[in-house]
Amino acid sequence: MDLARRMFMGQLARLAAGASLVPLATVAEAAINDQPPRRGGDPTKRYAMLIDLRRCIGCQACTVSCHLENDAPLGKFRTIVSQYEVDDPETGDMSTFFLPRLCNHCDNPPCVPVCPVQATYQQEDGIVVVDAERCVGCAYCVQACPYDARFINDKTQTADKCTFCTHRLEAGLLPACVESCVGGARIIGDLNDPESTIARMIAEHRDELQVLQPEKGTLPHVFYLGMDERFVDRPEAFASIWEIRGTDNEELHYEFSGH
Template structure:
């Protein structure tokens, strides 16, 4: 993960002290109520790629659910076995005419929101956003408290079993910085994923969004996070109904 040289490392004793304090919390205080972050509460963004604002577009009409993106991401970023920065979940959607349920493949990942609720809740400023919109975690500072995991409305974060710190999709920023595509985009069999500079009207992602303006959707727009992962061909039931509503069910839940 990226580290910010302007910030000093949190001493190990400080980490232990912080975690010891967390362990001293009562059971009733272990679940922290998280509210959507307000843009005014966001700390200053850190340097990124100048002038750019990265976003991703996923065309569900082209996604075949092959999990090539999941495999390539795991090979590139090496999360622990059984934990994933991106994956393609299979959903079952009830049809209004009572016909057989429709099966939908939906790629999921960090949405690199413009107003990320995971950033201001971090007590040690380990989670941060760059000026190009990419949200990252400084593993040298992270104490693994899980506040950011609770704050994310997209279930896109997890505590890495090996490092005991927060982990998630980074848009493969280390590849973007040397002119390469993220592993998931490069390996997509159907060409369902696009990434690019939303500040550039001539970029492929900007042109594709413009050409499909009437069919562009994001997940949970009502949360006020301004997600920058966009979907084409996503059923309306998914916009606000991906977390347990009866109309949209994960196949693995059966």
């Protein structure tokens, strides 16, 4: 689908949503399609990522390498490390907490059934991807994602997000963010392989692992080790970085309190 047609179809989808007066907040709760069958990917694998927050130093190497690898638009990110200043509940002292964020590649992804054209789907290896040829840019999936992990790509006018760099995995390479992590905080692998590093780490630290917003029932497959429990849900904290401005001083992106 060429860009002009995609933009036209996206405008129609947005107009239809407005005409029906359906609040965007309800899009995540209302399934437009049934969950389509998984397709593509290796059915023998189930990819997941474990992020060891004890090793993350907030250097943003993962953010930069992902941005370069996937040619994301300025001010939009498939992965990012949010940096927060939080208070110690016992002493009241302030400390810095780094929270890497990306698509959680859920087993029950709410972004998939809301897509009116089934452009968003889950591969048989668990990776959630977007078929840019089908996507009309209606942003239903962006609204449905509870992890703020999706955006509309300004260049393509289609939904964009982390894909675990599936093109690199298929070539036997690590995702860009994993390869560039100087602290070795990001571990990706196949949960179906008991000898994989991620499977062994999950078995070893099972009682310590946490996921974001478990109450949503999405069954995320990005696991965090060393998580401050206050960040499992949306944190009450103040973001201390990521005010990004263009050459005309126009604000392009900002990680704000509670985001």
